[in-house]
Amino acid sequence: MSNKEMVESGNQKIEWARSHMPVIAAVREQFEKEKPLDGHRIAMALHVEAKTAVLVETLAAGGAEVAIAGCNPLSTQDDVALALDTRNCIDCHASYDCSTEDYYEAIDKVLDFGPDITIDDGADLIFKMHTERPEMLATILGGCEETTTGIHRLKSMEREGALNMPVIAVNDAMTKFLFDNRYGTGQSSWDGIMRTTNLLIAGKNVVIGGYGWCGKGAALRAKGLGANVIVTEIDPIRALEARMDGNEVMPMKEAAKIGDIFLTTTGNRDILSGEHFEVIKDGAILANSGHFNVEINLEDLKKMAGSVRTARKNIKEYDLGDRKVYVLAEGRLVNLAAGDGHPAEVMDMSFANQALCVRYIAENTLVNGVHSVPRELDISVAEMKLKSMGISLDKLSPEQTLYMDSWSCGT
């Protein structure tokens, strides 16, 4: 494709996403009128694809200048990156097949731009500023964090007294994790797996590593596709929940022997490693939708394999002698590296939260530490989404309010 065709293709994807993101459209309208981000410089490290581009445009419509890098190798869509880079007030430094060096160089480039607000997915910008560029923290008003793993990292910095800027935990908004992590990951992971393998899910043993918000969504959709779902967990409550939701629960060492398709969603490392590959079933398909590329230990797999070859686009075959194992998208996020990421309708809510939280940072002085998304912003996102869906609610009558609030009623 020529550069011109790439830009056209990127713009088409952005337009399609924008037309399915009514909440962020409403936020953009406010931003265009009020210009709350005038004079602000925003550095972002997110998956560079069409829905993210709609967030970037919204911030620019609010008056900001924006520089963006990727937040994961293999999750950038090059046509969208090119289309974004042609816009006024937007610099994009991201490519799909970047090396680890290119990836970190791009993070440095968006920091060179001199931001006063950051948006991260996995805390890479914040980590880099704290470890290598601490002088930058003096002019940072605050940051927003998109994902569970990033918030784990930031809370651990906060506990050790090492977090020297305010950060809003956007992932923890109800209108984010209940929809994005659950229904978003639930749908987009299976989309990535199915379009990459072109295989049937019905009748297969699907093993889901972790029954958090992503795991619940992935298990629910696998069941809907006709799979027999097995969950592995380390948390007794989540394991119980998985069982009572109708899944089998067992240790990975047992699940490895019978699973046909494995999907990790834990945010942890080595969910599948050497001890599992020793017993894993011939033909097993391994995919990750959790953290970076560490949930499936590819080093162990490489050591055990006699040879490795590309079996099909985005599928690597590891020949273990008596068995073959297939890894999708290099063990990186299968929904983004081998698919188009979450559906626009869920990113609509995640990114409306991002835009509103950036505005909140611009208009308020926050102390250093991890902050929750203000409840009223979270509720406003739910209200805008319901309105866009044509759904209205009942209202409490004065008698009902009194009844609910009074301790003397109810007997």
Ligand SMILES: NC(=O)c1ccc[n+]([C@@H]2O[C@H](COP(=O)([O-])OP(=O)(O)OC[C@H]3O[C@@H](n4cnc5c(N)ncnc54)[C@H](O)[C@@H]3O)[C@@H](O)[C@H]2O)c1
């Ligand atoms: N692919 C995507 O688009 C996408 C979307 C949202 C979140 N994420 C990422 O997915 C990961 C999970 O996010 P979440 O919101 O579901 O987190 P969560 O904390 O709700 O769930 C993680 C679950 O994994 C379990 N777990 C941890 N170690 C385990 C182990 N060794 N074996 C089995 N289970 C284990 C935990 O007990 C927990 O129940 C994070 O890294 C997050 O950043 C990815």
Ligand SMILES: N[C@@H](CCSC[C@H]1O[C@@H](n2cnc3c(=O)[nH]cnc32)[C@H](O)[C@@H]1O)C(=O)O
């Ligand atoms: N660098 C992180 C990446 C985790 S991805 C998880 C985040 O990606 C976000 N996400 C999922 N799909 C899309 C998409 O299509 N566009 C932009 N972001 C997405 C989603 O909100 C989720 O919180 C790490 O490996 O730790």
